[in-house]
Amino acid sequence: MLQIKNLHAQIEGKPILKGINLEVKAGTVHAIMGPNGSGKSTLSAVIAGREEYEVTEGEIWFNGVNILELEPEERAREGLFLAFQYPIEIPGVSNANFIKMAVNEVRKHKGLESLSATDFLKLMREKAALVGLKDDFLKRSVNAGFSGGEKKRNEIFQLAMLEPKLSILDETDSGLDIDALRTVAEGVNALKNSENAFLVITHYQRLLDYIVPDVVHVLYDGRIVETGDKNLALKLEDQGYDWVIEKHKQEA
Amino acid sequence: MFQEQLPALFEKWGKPELAEIAKNGSFPNRKVESWKYTPVQNIQISESEKSHLHLPFEGIILDSNTQAEGIQIGFETVDFPRKDIFDDFANESFQRVLTVTITRKFKSELPLIWVHQPTSVSTDCIKIIVQEGATANFVELYQGNQQLALTYSHILVEGKATFHHYQFQFNGFEAGMPQVLSKIYAQQHAQSTYQHTVITFDGSWVRNELNVTHLGEHLFTGMNGLYVADGTRLVDNHTNLEHAKPNGESSEFYKGIAMDRGQAVFNGRIHVFQDAQKTNAFQNNQNLLLSNEAQINAKPQLEIFADDVKCSHGATVGRLRQDEIFYLQSRGLSKETATQLLTNAFGAEVIEKIENQILRSYCLEAWNHKMGI
Numbered sequence: 126m127l128q129i130k131n132l133h134a135q136i137e138g139k140p141i142l143k144g145i146n147l148e149v150k151a152g153t154v155h156a157i158m159g160p161n162g163s164g165k166s167t168l169s170a171v172i173a174g175r176e177e178y179e180v181t182e183g184e185i186w187f188n189g190v191n192i193l194e195l196e197p198e199e200r201a202r203e204g205l206f207l208a209f210q211y212p213i214e215i216p217g218v219s220n221a222n223f224i225k226m227a228v229n230e231v232r233k234h235k236g237l238e239s240l241s242a243t244d245f246l247k248l249m250r251e252k253a254a255l256v257g258l259k260d261d262f263l264k265r266s267v268n269a270g271f272s273g274g275e276k277k278r279n280e281i282f283q284l285a286m287l288e289p290k291l292s293i294l295d296e297t298d299s300g301l302d303i304d305a306l307r308t309v310a311e312g313v314n315a316l317k318n319s320e321n322a323f324l325v326i327t328h329y330q331r332l333l334d335y336i337v338p339d340v341v342h343v344l345y346d347g348r349i350v351e352t353g354d355k356n357l358a359l360k361l362e363d364q365g366y367d368w369v370i371e372k373h374k375q376e377a
Numbered sequence: 378m379f380q381e382q383l384p385a386l387f388e389k390w391g392k393p394e395l396a397e398i399a400k401n402g403s404f405p406n407r408k409v410e411s412w413k414y415t416p417v418q419n420i421q422i423s424e425s426e427k428s429h430l431h432l433p434f435e436g437i438i439l440d441s442n443t444q445a446e447g448i449q450i451g452f453e454t455v456d457f458p459r460k461d462i463f464d465d466f467a468n469e470s471f472q473r474v475l476t477v478t479i480t481r482k483f484k485s486e487l488p489l490i491w492v493h494q495p496t497s498v499s500t501d502c503i504k505i506i507v508q509e510g511a512t513a514n515f516v517e518l519y520q521g522n523q524q525l526a527l528t529y530s531h532i533l534v535e536g537k538a539t540f541h542h543y544q545f546q547f548n549g550f551e552a553g554m555p556q557v558l559s560k561i562y563a564q565q566h567a568q569s570t571y572q573h574t575v576i577t578f579d580g581s582w583v584r585n586e587l588n589v590t591h592l593g594e595h596l597f598t599g600m601n602g603l604y605v606a607d608g609t610r611l612v613d614n615h616t617n618l619e620h621a622k623p624n625g626e627s628s629e630f631y632k633g634i635a636m637d638r639g640q641a642v643f644n645g646r647i648h649v650f651q652d653a654q655k656t657n658a659f660q661n662n663q664n665l666l667l668s669n670e671a672q673i674n675a676k677p678q679l680e681i682f683a684d685d686v687k688c689s690h691g692a693t694v695g696r697l698r699q700d701e702i703f704y705l706q707s708r709g710l711s712k713e714t715a716t717q718l719l720t721n722a723f724g725a726e727v728i729e730k731i732e733n734q735i736l737r738s739y740c741l742e743a744w745n746h747k748m749g750i
């Protein structure tokens with residue numbers, strides 16, 4: 126589904142990603158862990174198509190399409206979704222309106238008709254309930270004045286509405302209380318199937334207790350330096366990153 | 378050019394005295410500070426037939442035949458301050474001015490409507506007296522295209538009265554929108570409310586002068602505005618608030634958007650007199666500049682001579698935020714749609730403040746239509 130080959134990216138002339146190789150297959154969950162500032166959010170932003178980051182080398186293939194050529198909205202319509210680490214507040218744009226436009230864009234791309242008002246409302250209520258968002262959040266402006274946890278739920282709500290093929294969750298767990306974490310994780314698990322995939326960026330094993338990864342990667346200084354199964358996450362939880370840094374600092 | 382065209386237009390219209398003024402007088406130019414960014418020569422006049430007006434909402438049209446419980450119609454002379462040649466036209470042509478007295482018996486929920494339908498250049502004038510304790514909504518509507526409406530209003534809001542004054546300067550439901558030079562002189566007595574809202578997003582050349590003077594204490598003045606200059610349109614708002622008495626409160630909130638090669642001007646003067654102690658004056662002006670060829674000239678002008686006052690003001694000119702656009706794009710909306718959505722939201726904030734639900738929905742619908750949403 127997703128293949129990243131030797132990806133290098135920089136911002137304002139400063140190299141952040143220094144040769145990322147990653148392959149994610151349909152039906153799998155990959156976790157990416159790594160110390161602060163190692164480049165996890167940068168990787169997700171580059172995949173989603175944020176302009177500020179300049180890709181200097183490498184390729185990203187998504188279902189047979191070289192998406193580096195595509196605008197962010199085209200990537201989204203192809204089925205890519207990024208749940209932001211810091212969701213943006215957009216005063217004046219209603220959540221319901223926004224998600225309706227987004228859903229219809231994606232449907233149009235798939236050659237489907239726009240949803241009727243009733244069908245849309247029904248779908249929206251169902252997905253809001255899935256992530257534990259009350260209906261009145263749908264009427265409010267996108268993320269404006271939402272608490273940290275509410276913003277994260279709203280990201281997963283949008284994910285549920287758009288049914289992407291690949292979802293990148295950038296620290297969706299941070300800022301969530303224990304119950305919210307479970308709700309959100311259950312929401313994700315309910316959406317998981319053999320056709321889609323998840324890339325879960327997190328610092329904590331907690332989330333991976335619920336969303337069990339098939340593969341775990343460690344990103345350090347712009348490279349994926351370790352790859353393993355779910356036990357790698359347990360080891361990091363136990364021992365921290367010191368051993369990773371010690372082992373790989375020569376290459377940095 | 379407009380200035381040269383005018384005498385003939387006035388002649389044709391049977392107003393030789395105005396033609397005379399137009400021939401001999403001088404028009405404001407760049408050297409006049411308050412007209413610096415508002416070139417008169419950009420006004421373009423062509424003649425048109427008066428067409429039938431479809432009111433976009435129910436209301437009571439004000440003219441010499443208006444009959445409504447609690448409304449008295451009369452004719453008076455009114456003198457307007459003479460600052461430019463347009464004021465000379467006005468004072469020359471306003472011998473018998475439609476005078477509307479709104480008494481406390483007026484209980485209708487319907488707005489009073491003043492229609493401007495110039496067929497070339499019109500000089501419209503109204504005097505409104507809102508009697509003690511009375512309440513009314515008053516809406517100015519426009520119809521036309523390449524014509525000019527010179528509109529003068531003299532408004533007196535008596536003690537404890539409430540007057541909501543709206544100017545809807547846009548092509549609402551295809552009625553068209555002429556060019557406008559509007560001058561409002563409002564005066565308020567103690568404990569009254571004057572709430573003004575002007576929404577401008579059509580009309581190739583629009584200048585609004587709003588003057589409010591306080592004659593009593595413990596009153597409130599609200600001034601809200603949305604002005605949008607797209608294409609090659611020009612919109613100019615000059616507001617002037619005279620806080621002449623103590624304990625007055627005012628809130629001014631204007632938002633502007635300039636795109637394409639549009640030009641927007643905002644000048645907000647607030648004058649707090651020396652003995653206007655305990656004045657509470659708030660002014661906020663936010664502008665969105667969406668292209669490099671567009672221009673915004675925004676100038677707050679606070680002149681505060683009292684010492685025990687609360688006055689705050691802020692003026693900003695900015696662009697849309699990249700992170701907001703990216704967020705919307707990442708959900709599948711094109712950059713153009715994202716820009717439209719964010720610009721629409723920026724402007725809608727002013728419209729949302731309209732208290733009257735019917736008028737608010739009307740404006741929102743027209744604004745969404747304008748922005749293609």
Ligand SMILES: Nc1ncnc2c1ncn2[C@@H]1O[C@H](COP(=O)(O)OP(=O)(O)OP(=O)(O)O)[C@@H](O)[C@H]1O
Pocket residue numbers: 136137139141159160161162163164165166167168210
């Ligand atoms: N706009 C920018 N300008 C300059 N440097 C940037 C910019 N954005 C990111 N960086 C730098 O890139 C590096 C990687 O940042 P990134 O946000 O990808 O890290 P991260 O792995 O997501 O960290 P965290 O775990 O704290 O979320 C950091 O050193 C950061 O300071």
Ligand SMILES: [Mg+2]
Pocket residue numbers: 165166167210295296
């Ligand atoms: Mg990060």
